[in-house]
Amino acid sequence: MKIRLVSFISLLWLIGCDNSQITRDGQAIYYQSCVSCHDRGHGGAPVLGDDKAWSLRISKGKTQLLQNLKQGYNTMPAKGACFDCSDQELEMVLEFMLAESKLNQLPSN
């Protein structure tokens, strides 16, 4: 009985660990992977919060931007160098960048 209780508790602990990885949000990923280029426009990267630079990008549509992000785009590395990012996380960080430029309310295509 005691052993069962212990293994039940360690199972809960393991599940807890998994959850903590999923709770990384767009902003956290931005500051982890994208900030080095997108805060200052390194190599011509559109700067976070620069509405004008982003409005040119968003005219391609969110779907296209996401695809370019996943595959890499000119000098930007694939996945924006966030190699352990899932597709869902890449979408979240893209949403974060667009929201910072107040462009998230534009149509998605």
Ligand code: HEC
């Ligand atoms: C090594 C530098 C670098 C890093 C790191 C980087 N980017 Fe970029 N990014 C660029 C550059 C440079 C461009 C502009 C490329 C061009 O237009 O030629 C760009 C463009 C983009 C675009 C617009 C693509 C398009 O189709 O116009 C998006 C969206 C983007 N980055 C998102 C991200 C995200 C999200 C991250 C982090 C997960 C990230 N980037 C990390 C350099 C970087």
